[in-house]
Amino acid sequence: MWRILLAYKSTVLALILTVLVVYVFFVAPTPNATGRVITRDDTGETMVFAPGATPSPIHTRFGDGASAINATPDGRRTVRIVTTTEAIHEPIESATVETVEKPKVTTPTTVITPEPDTTTNPTPTTVTKPPVTDPTPTTPQTASYSPLKWGVYAGATPTTIAEFERRIDTNPDYLAYFVHWGNDNGKLPAWLASEAAAKGRTLVLFWEASDHIIGGTNQPAYSYDRILAGDWDDYFADFADQLRAYPGQVILIPFSELNGNWTPWSGTLNGNTPQKAVAAWQYLHGFVGNISNVKIGWAVNAASVPDTAENQIENYYPGSAYVDIVGVDGFNDGPPWYSFAEIFGGPLTTLSRYGKPVMIFSFASAEGPKKADWMRDGFFNVLPQYPRVTGWVWFNQNKERNWLIWSDQNALAVFKEAIGEE
Structure with missing residues (x-):
């Protein structure tokens, strides 16, 4: 038995290392920067934060994909992956991740229109008319x-x-x-x-x-x-x-x-x-x-x-x-x-x-x-x-x-x- 193991020791070691890598990166819970736990659900498309947890400063690249943060009825926070492309997790010290609290049901009173791209054409928050320089009308009212x-x-x-x-x-x-x-x-x-x-x-x-x-x-x-x-x-x-x-x-x-x-x-x-x-x-x-x-x-x-x-x-x-x-x-x-x-x-x-x-x-x-x-x-x-x-x-x-x-x-x-x- 030992002779067999020794004969194939390199293969066995490779197998053990593979199992450990799979466990560490894809199965085992991973602590975030704040010490709270992040798990991945079985669909491979959603990252779930435990109830009360705050997402740590983690930047997620999805190649051609995108993400959105949502709240579930039980108080958990989830990050939904739009595409199935593999995510690459990179700690970014200066990054901030927006958290979304449990939504409240309210009756909207105003219609919010999309904001323009402010990087090239910023929109002022207020619009003022130029002052009238000639207050005397030139034509009868x-x-x-x-x-x-x-x-x-x-x-x-x-x-x-x-x-x-x-x-x-x-x-x-x-x-x-x-x-x-x-x-x-x-x-x-x-x-x-x-x-x-x-x-x-x-x-x-x-x-x-x-x-x-x-x-x-x-x-x-x-x-x-x-x-x-x-x-x-x-x-x-x-x-x-x-x-x-x-x-x-x-x-x-x-x-x-x-x-x-x-x-x-x-x-x-x-x-x-x-x-x-x-x-x-x-x-x-x-x-x-x-x-x-x-x-x-x-x-x-x-x-x-x-x-x-x-x-x-x-x-x-x-x-x-x-x-x-x-x-x-x-x-x-x-x-x-x-x-x-x-x-x-x-x-x-x-x-x-x-x-x-x-x-x-x-x-x-x-x-x-x-x-x-x-x-x-x-x-x-x-x-x-x-x-x-x-x-x-x-x-x-x-x-x-x-x-x-x-x-x-x-x-x-x-x-x-x-x-x-x-």
């Missing part, structure tokens, strides 16, 4: 524009009003007129009633505490002190009767532009102050504030002159109980040339805070190469930003400047477009 109610001061005679209607070929919603306390007995002219009311227009009355024949600002008889002393009570009562008898609707505007310094009722002249202006307004309201066909309008100037803390718009507001409509007057009289937003943006923002309807009671632009552009920007870009604005009145006169709407054919075309005529 007509898609969101709808014509407001509009009106005109076309002069103080039936002839000038007729001329305006002929050129514009339509009737305004508002017809403006100036009534001075010290002239024409401070009364409404008879022709105005038929001109406005018969055509269904609302009369916008600027009720001026002055004598325009005397002119100037030095008219202390119209100061707030004299009003509060009762000097004008009889006139107030008589004018209130005229308003009640008027057959149409009226917006009555006392003390317009009272934060300017060019009228006798200015809050900084003739002993006046903003506090006295508020008191006089509330006093006057007792005569004309409760007439069914009359709304009371409060009109400030777009810029306070002088521009002092005391003379700011807010200091003249008489209170919500004494005002139905708030509004502003402003003119682009150039030079220098001011944009519509530069003139009206600030006051419109202030007025909108009062929770009242807002109007531009009197405005216009001087003649110039950009008059039409100024109007277009105002009508179609600026005013739509102020939803409380309900209407406007164009001051159509050729006085200190040529405010006429037909001084420029392009301006006339923009005007007609704004009122819905083109």
Whole structure:
């Protein structure tokens, strides 16, 4: 027996070594780098990690194959070999192997799309739009524009009003007129009633505490002190009767532009102050504030002159109980040339805070190469930003400047477009 073994000792040794190699590499459990055990299942396609085990840093090459880590219901982790090509196990010190915990059943709320190859074309996590370098639109935003109610001061005679209607070929919603306390007995002219009311227009009355024949600002008889002393009570009562008898609707505007310094009722002249202006307004309201066909309008100037803390718009507001409509007057009289937003943006923002309807009671632009552009920007870009604005009145006169709407054919075309005529 021993002679036989010795005769074939090389063959026997080779057989023993073969068995040991097969056992070590293909049968016996192999400890991983963490000391946990990795076994291979009988299909030769899955590597199974014991429950609670963490895969050690082992890099597995499958030639043309691939692998995926999954969890089994009993808590084990498996590595599935897609192809049956033989795996070669190499310890890689710097490698990391992703582990997958036991899956949780959840309802997906988002759709996850595959990520692009970030090695050549990385995708940013957020997308931002470039900043707008020119915030001023170059074209009117007509898609969101709808014509407001509009009106005109076309002069103080039936002839000038007729001329305006002929050129514009339509009737305004508002017809403006100036009534001075010290002239024409401070009364409404008879022709105005038929001109406005018969055509269904609302009369916008600027009720001026002055004598325009005397002119100037030095008219202390119209100061707030004299009003509060009762000097004008009889006139107030008589004018209130005229308003009640008027057959149409009226917006009555006392003390317009009272934060300017060019009228006798200015809050900084003739002993006046903003506090006295508020008191006089509330006093006057007792005569004309409760007439069914009359709304009371409060009109400030777009810029306070002088521009002092005391003379700011807010200091003249008489209170919500004494005002139905708030509004502003402003003119682009150039030079220098001011944009519509530069003139009206600030006051419109202030007025909108009062929770009242807002109007531009009197405005216009001087003649110039950009008059039409100024109007277009105002009508179609600026005013739509102020939803409380309900209407406007164009001051159509050729006085200190040529405010006429037909001084420029392009301006006339923009005007007609704004009122819905083109």
